[in-house]
Amino acid sequence: MTEPILRDINPSFDPEGKFLYFLSYRDFSPVYDNLHFDLGFPRGMRPFLITLQADQRSPFIAEPKPLVEPEENKEEDSCKEDENVDQMVEQHDGQEQKKKEGDQLVQIDLEGIMDRVVAFPVSEGRYGQIAGIKNKVYFTALPIPGSEEKSRLEMYDLEKHEKETIANDVSGFKVSSNYKILAYRSADKLRIIKAGEKAPDKGESTRVGGWINLGRIKVSVDPGAERRQMYREAWRLQREHFWVEDMSGVDWDFVYDRYLPLLDRITTRSEFSDLMWEMQGELGTSHAYESGGDYRANPHNYGQGFLGAEFGYDASDQTYEILRILQGDSWLEGKDSPLNSPGINIRVGDKLMAVNGRKFDQEISPEQLLVNQAGSEITLTVKTDDPENPTRTVSIKAIGDERSVYYRQWVTQNRKTVYTKTEGKVGYVHIPDMGVKGYAEFYRSYLSEINCSALIVDVRCNGGGHVSQLILETLARKRIGYNLQRWGAPTPYPGGSLLGPIVAITDELAGSDGDIFSHCFKLMKLGTLIGKRTWGGVIGISPRYTLVDGSKTTQPEYSFWFQDVDWGVENYGTDPDIEIDITPQDHMRNEDPQLNKAIEEILVQLEENPPKLPDFGTKPDLSFSGSLPS
Incomplete structure (x- = not known):
């Protein structure tokens, strides 16, 4: 039926047999990335139609019509203005027989049909469904992930040549078989309205509002x-x-x-x-x-509050000394220790005396007094070494999770270690997973770390995902030229390419796409892989099926094959070039032998083949001989 430029999806016939509606990926309008040199296609879709008959004109070209329609051509609407939703549903059942008796064959002229594709005059975007009623077409417009927009149910009127929004925050819709009723879903709610009309402003679960009261449904489960x-x-x-x-x-x-x-x-x-x-x-x-599944909700969901700090009990005065204050991203709420907030001025060595006025002892710790305080404003009574103000009370907001703060502290400390031991020659990047978060974390570090002569890429504890090929493609860029200017330093071509060697660190907790990254890092000969054999699970999934109680099961659908080991990564993983373990004793001493070995190895490679900018030689001489006439 079509000759897609990329993909054509979700076909739907016009009820009058004139058109076939569908959605298509055939708009290529790239947008420049705002953080680094790249282009993307965040939209790329549009609704389209095919005229099924060779003599059927495009509905988007206006034709001359009389100002007043003749009385004999008016069709009487079977649904009166005062008709409610219940009556429409009953009518739908009664019309089934009439519909069957009135069925007619639809003529489809196949010759030249691929050339009869017409785009709806709407903006390029992301669309989910499309379906038509008489002279009108519904489609869902979806937001770009990460934006604050909401999905919309829109309707295009083929007679008025107008588009209007029927409802907002719509995840799916269905048109009845007689094209008189429209049902749509918004979050966990359902609504039924008259097809062809905008959703009523009233939002009640009534005949006028159209919302279905799902609370009336009672299900007995065996x-x-x-x-x-x-x-x-x-x-x-x-x-x-x-x-x-x-x-x-x-x-x-x-x-x-x-x-x-x-x-x-x-x-x-x-x-x-x-x-x-x-x-x-x-x-x-x-x-x-x-x-997932039908588990009872936890009746004791008390949010534990955290301070993003570590303490030690001092029995001499029944206080908790602050031993360490974590440093996260201070510009993001909940991603840094609240003790780092401006004006708080709490330091390592200060002592906590009380939370919300309650003092500590050997039986009562800060963690106990922070139960159910996540996201809440609390007061801390602090004892300091300031002789003018030895005891003071400050107000802070306890955070509900400090894992991201610990993660940022760990990455920052690793980078400082690399900088210190290599005298700033080597950069450090950690990738926590191969999803959106990991992709963001990679570029957060990589765009600045490529200014170093070499790079350590750490994928330990990588949770997997699907973006390894994008990251490997970036790391594989080979520097083949430079762009020189008069007032700045030479910039490499292609952009984002490294000058020197790369060393990667992996471990037994790097799995799925973390396995794939580690294996392909070796297979593409990008550098030396250090650490432990990876997890060994590379049969991918597309979680989409829900069981009757809400639980999900996944089916291993996509098995990876590689040219060096065939199917050998699944149930085995990939071996590092240099195997280094972290023992319990290393953990107790707060040592990281894997990172230390990576630093040692990359320094050896830098010494053996020191990277340096080329001698650009003599600049082009464009002078010419001659003189102006006197």
Whole structure:
């Protein structure tokens, strides 16, 4: 039907048989990145239609029409203005027979159909669904991830040549089979309105407002029957979506029969989860997960408050001495120790005496008094060595999670260690995962660290994802030229390319796309890999199926093959060039032998092949001989 430039998706027929609507990726309008030299296509989509008959004109070209429509051509609307939603639903059922009797064949002229593609006169964007009613077309406009916009349900009127927003914050919609009713979903709510009209301003769960009161739905659940159905469903999903049809030789029917009798012994949801993991574990592959489900909500959800600091109890005066204050990103709320807030002026060596007026003793610690204080304003009574103000009380906001603060402190300390031991010649980048967060963390460091002569890339504890190929592509850039200017230093070509060697550090906690990065770093001969053998799980997933109680299972769908080891990374990982472990004794001494070895190795490489700017030689001489006539 179409000859896509990239991809054509979600086709939907016009109810009158004139057009085929669809969404297409065929708009290429690149946008410059705001942080480094790059271009991207954040939108790229638009609604389109195909005229099904060769003589059907584009509906977007206005045709002359009389100002007043003749009375004999007016069609009487079957849904009166005072008709409510309940009546429309009843009418829908009654019209099914009439619809069947009135069905007609749709003529489709296939010759030249690929040349009859017409774009809707709407802006390029991101779109999710498209469907038509008589003379009108619905489509969902989606926001660019990270923006503050919300998804919208929009309608284009083919007669008025106008687009209007029907409703905001819409995740999906459905048009009834008689094209009279529109149902759409917003978050966890459902609404039914008359098709072709804008959603009423009233937001009640009434006939006028259209919102469905889902609280009226009462479901009686037989846990045993529900678990049996979910067990079968999860087993079937693996059978249909596992990456190879023969299930890698596993007798999947035998596995089903083997675990089925255990269902009768299950008494709790967590036991069912254990059974699911055991059943799917028979596949012997990575990424066969089960998560979520109908668990009771925790009635004791007390948010633990944190101060982003470490303390030691001093029995002499029943205080807690501040031993360390973590340094995070002070410009981001909740990402730094609140003790670093401007004007607080609390330092290492000061002593905490009380939280919210409650004093400590050997039985009461700061952590106990910070229970249920996450995100709350609290007071700290502090004892200092200032003779003029030895005791003072300050107000701060406790943070709800200090893991990101510890992470930033760890990365910053590693970078300082590298700088100190290499005299600033070597840069340091850590990549926590291969998702959006890891990609951001990579460029946060890389754009400044490439100014060093060499680079250490740390992927220890990498949680995986899918962006390894983008990062490897960046690291693989080879410097082949320079751009010289009169008033600045030479800049490399291509931009973002390194001058000297790269060393990577990995470990047994680098998995999935962390495995792939580590293996391909060696395969592409980008540098030396140091650390421990990686996790060994490279059969990817697309989590999209939900079981009846809300839990999810994943099916290993995409198995990675590499030209050097075939399928050998799965269930094994990749070996480093230089194996270095971190022992418990190293942890106790706060030492990092893997990072130290990486520094040692890269200094050797710098000494053996010191990187330096080339001698650009004599600049071009464009002088010419001759003189002006006197």
